[in-house]
Amino acid sequence: MTRNVVILGAGVSGLTVAYLLSKQTQYSITVLAKHMPGDYDIEYASPWAGANYMPVANEGTRHQEWETNTWAPLKALAENHPESGVYFQKAVVYNRKKDLEPGGRLVHRLSETWPVYKEFSQHELSPEMDNGHEYTSVCINTAMYLPWLVGHCVKAGVVFKRAVVKHIANAATGHHSGKMAEVVINCTGLSSNALGGVMDENMRPARGQIVLVRNDAGPMWTTSGTDDGTDEAVYTMTRAAGGGTILGGTYQLDDWNPNPDPKTAERIMKRAVAIAPQLVGPGEEIEGLDVIRHGVGLRPWRKGGPRVQKDQIDGVKVVHNYGHGGFGYQASFGCADEVVTLVDELLEGRSRSNL
Numbered sequence: 001m002t003r004n005v006v007i008l009g010a011g012v013s014g015l016t017v018a019y020l021l022s023k024q025t026q027y028s029i030t031v032l033a034k035h036m037p038g039d040y041d042i043e044y045a046s047p048w049a050g051a052n053y054m055p056v057a058n059e060g061t062r063h064q065e066w067e068t069n070t071w072a073p074l075k076a077l078a079e080n081h082p083e084s085g086v087y088f089q090k091a092v093v094y095n096r097k098k099d100l101e102p103g104g105r106l107v108h109r110l111s112e113t114w115p116v117y118k119e120f121s122q123h124e125l126s127p128e129m130d131n132g133h134e135y136t137s138v139c140i141n142t143a144m145y146l147p148w149l150v151g152h153c154v155k156a157g158v159v160f161k162r163a164v165v166k167h168i169a170n171a172a173t174g175h176h177s178g179k180m181a182e183v184v185i186n187c188t189g190l191s192s193n194a195l196g197g198v199m200d201e202n203m204r205p206a207r208g209q210i211v212l213v214r215n216d217a218g219p220m221w222t223t224s225g226t227d228d229g230t231d232e233a234v235y236t237m238t239r240a241a242g243g244g245t246i247l248g249g250t251y252q253l254d255d256w257n258p259n260p261d262p263k264t265a266e267r268i269m270k271r272a273v274a275i276a277p278q279l280v281g282p283g284e285e286i287e288g289l290d291v292i293r294h295g296v297g298l299r300p301w302r303k304g305g306p307r308v309q310k311d312q313i314d315g316v317k318v319v320h321n322y323g324h325g326g327f328g329y330q331a332s333f334g335c336a337d338e339v340v341t342l343v344d345e346l347l348e349g350r351s352r353s354n355l
């Protein structure tokens with residue numbers, strides 16, 4: 001029996017759900033979205049991400065399960081599908097004890113069993129760093145990866161339609177068959193704060209400003225914090241297949257400004273060149289950077305963590321999958337797996353009650 005499903009949202013959250021759900025042939029899937037891969041917009045976080053895999057979840061949480069369950073699929077993409085834009089890249093992380101103090105940034109958590117995990121000894125660190133390590137991660141070229149997901153979904157029969165939906169229940173009428181969808185999956189990211197029927201007051205933007213350059217930083221470099229304020233960060237991510245290098249960044253809660261700030265951009269570039277001098281030629285500073293684009297994305301931060309949950313709104317069965325903050329890629333498969341289980345449960349429940 002065919003089950004009609006609508007997925008609202010075509011960021012990494014919606015597309016990963018579509019990708020996994022479309023492997024089950026009973027589902028007939030429509031993805032409705034205001035923005036699609038190829039668009040760059042302040043209401044669309046996914047294209048702006050670096051993106052890499054750097055686990056940050058606390059021990060024993062659902063968040064940790066989502067991140068853990070995402071590593072194997074990303075690793076498989078890097079091994080078997082270079083055309084996805086996901087590839088292995090060394091990540092180097094430096095930590096300062098002061099960033100671990102209350103008010104400091106959360107740092108990266110990694111088990112000792114991680115591939116090519118190495119702790120730096122004191123003589124390998126600059127004086128301002130207290131410890132550091134390197135490990136095998138992946139870097140995701142979002143400009144390749146999001147269209148790759150769309151391509152796979154289209155091949156599996158998923159239909160993509162542009163639409164702006166004012167109320168979540170209305171999405172059920174948007175299935176390409178013309179019939180009502182049995183389940184709507186809400187993957188609207190930050191816009192869940194304004195979507196009718198959802199209006200989640202726990203949603204807040206965590207503004208991330210970036211600079212995309214043609215220069216090559218080699219490995220991905222980052223630190224636990226900077227001296228430019230707790231809402232500023234430094235990281236570099238060299239994307240696959242000529243995708244350029246992302247220099248970041250900021251993590252500015254409640255800042256909705258969609259425009260790159262030139263002073264912030266200058267600080268981002270200075271910090272990047274300081275941590276990865278190989279970005280520029282000998283003796284060069286930021287004038288050696290060849291800028292492709294300045295950008296801003298709003299991470300969909302949610303108080304209490306992402307919402308991956310069943311719901312019923314105005315008689316429509318809904319599964320929510322939003323609020324992934326700065327870890328939407330590295331938790332994408334773990335969350336999408338759970339969404340598929342919830343959809344199965346909802347429709348299974350319906351079948352049983354109909355007997």
Ligand code: FAD
Pocket residue numbers: 008009010011012013014032033034035036043044045046047048049050051052053163164165166187188189190191192195207208209210248249296297298299300321322323324325326327328329330331
């Ligand atoms: P979005 O990508 O925002 O997609 C929302 C979708 O919903 C869009 O298609 C939109 O058009 C649609 N939509 C919304 N409302 C409606 C409506 N009413 N009607 C129709 N359509 C609607 N994550 C990592 O894992 N690793 C990283 O290294 C990383 N780096 C980042 C760096 C920056 C600068 C930023 C900004 C983010 C970063 N992230 C990273 C976080 C990651 O990008 C986000 O968590 C993720 O993209 C969120 O995806 P999403 O699909 O939930 O939302």
